Amino acid sequence: MRNAAITGWGMYVPEQVLTNHELEQMVDTSDEWIVSRTGIRERRLASTTEDTTLAMSCRASKQAIQVAGIDPADIDLIVLATVTPDKFMPSTSSLLQTELGAHRAAAFDLAAACSGFVYALAVGSQFIQTGVYRTVLVVGTDALTRFIDFTDRGTCILFGDGSGAVVLQASDADEGVLSNVLGSDGRGAHHLYIDGFDSNGLYAANGNGAVEELQRTYMKMNGNEVFRFSVRVMGETAVEAVNKAGLRLGDIDWLIPHQANLRIIDAAAKRLDLPRERVWVNLDRYGNTSAASVPICLAEAADSGKLKPGMNMVLVAFGAGLSWASSVVRWGSQGVRGREAERDG
Numbered sequence: 001m002r003n004a005a006i007t008g009w010g011m012y013v014p015e016q017v018l019t020n021h022e023l024e025q026m027v028d029t030s031d032e033w034i035v036s037r038t039g040i041r042e043r044r045l046a047s048t049t050e051d052t053t054l055a056m057s058c059r060a061s062k063q064a065i066q067v068a069g070i071d072p073a074d075i076d077l078i079v080l081a082t083v084t085p086d087k088f089m090p091s092t093s094s095l096l097q098t099e100l101g102a103h104r105a106a107a108f109d110l111a112a113a114c115s116g117f118v119y120a121l122a123v124g125s126q127f128i129q130t131g132v133y134r135t136v137l138v139v140g141t142d143a144l145t146r147f148i149d150f151t152d153r154g155t156c157i158l159f160g161d162g163s164g165a166v167v168l169q170a171s172d173a174d175e176g177v178l179s180n181v182l183g184s185d186g187r188g189a190h191h192l193y194i195d196g197f198d199s200n201g202l203y204a205a206n207g208n209g210a211v212e213e214l215q216r217t218y219m220k221m222n223g224n225e226v227f228r229f230s231v232r233v234m235g236e237t238a239v240e241a242v243n244k245a246g247l248r249l250g251d252i253d254w255l256i257p258h259q260a261n262l263r264i265i266d267a268a269a270k271r272l273d274l275p276r277e278r279v280w281v282n283l284d285r286y287g288n289t290s291a292a293s294v295p296i297c298l299a300e301a302a303d304s305g306k307l308k309p310g311m312n313m314v315l316v317a318f319g320a321g322l323s324w325a326s327s328v329v330r331w332g333s334q335g336v337r338g339r340e341a342e343r344d345g
């Protein structure tokens with residue numbers, strides 16, 4: 001089996017910032033409440049014209065391709081994790097393929113909500129490990145704020161938009177994706193969802209089903225249930241991925257977690273016995289960007305230079321489904337070369 005190494009990374013967040021103080025003007029909440037309960041201070045909102053899911057994916061992907069130093073024509077497969085595609089069909093990944101000039105690539109979207117990127121990483125890495133493909137672009141992009149009811153203080157404080165991407169390449173070195181754990185429990189589906197279309201092609205009824213409400217569909221969430229689930233599952237699935245990789249907790253250098261709530265992240269870090277300085281946190285700036293959160297963290301961590309060859313990290317996410325996913329990744333020297341290439345322009 002060959003290894004699937006991360007050799008390129010990129011991220012994009014929209015320009016428009018929405019602060020907690022601005023939210024105070026919109027719903028009955030306070031900066032103090034949001035920071036103390038979630039850790040979030042501000043988030044980015046996708047512009048309806050500039051920041052389509054395709055456009056955000058394209059920016060993050062181009063960076064990742066540049067860092068990896070590959071030609072887009074080298075890409076064998078694009079897996080794009082999103083639950084907010086611009087169109088039902090074709091897939092956003094097909095549109096992305098054309099934008100990038102990755103004309104040889106197979107392309108499909110993958111929907112696993114906030115777990116989507118880690119699911120996609122598992123899929124992409126397997127195509128490399130089994131020898132089917134050599135170069136895979138894995139993208140996580142969401143614009144969930146399009147489906148947020150900005151009169152619902154239970155959800156509107158949590159989410160932001162963005163995109164992150166990595167290039168995976170076949171490697172014979174001791175690096176790359178070491179293990180994957182994927183999980184789902186559909187019994188919890190009703191705790192976190194966005195309705196789709198009903199059999200008349202209209203958005204399924206929200207609320208009382210009044211005609212004007214059929215025009216929009218909003219995220220519904222039972223925050224307490226999701227919180228309980230996530231505190232349990234983040235730690236459990238992270239430990240499972242470490243065991244599957246044949247490692248011990250002491251071998252883990254970094255936790256790159258889905259950015260939903262600082263209290264949830266802290267619980268996972270505690271389970272892994274990692275101090276805060278070994279946990280990548282950026283939800284204070286971006287909130288929960290769904291499938292984009294883990295690759296945005298990864299891109300920031302890689303750019304910071306704090307990831308050294310041979311370091312092991314756990315990527316872990318959870319979300320609607322209810323779903324969860326984790327991977328152990330060993331950072332390699334190809335990643336360092338990528339960074340140098342990026343620095344040299």
Ligand code: COA
Pocket residue numbers: 028029030033034037038114153154157158192221223224226227230260261288318319320
């Ligand atoms: N501002 C101020 N008060 C708020 C509020 C807000 N934005 N949202 C809820 N409250 C109030 C509640 O109405 C409640 O008031 P009450 O005690 O008078 O009834 C009180 O604050 C406590 O609410 P509760 O829901 O118990 O708070 P919490 O500590 O569980 O935090 C979440 C709420 C949503 C932040 C938390 O449950 C959470 O993060 N859940 C996970 C959500 C998630 O990660 N979703 C995405 C998964 S990918």
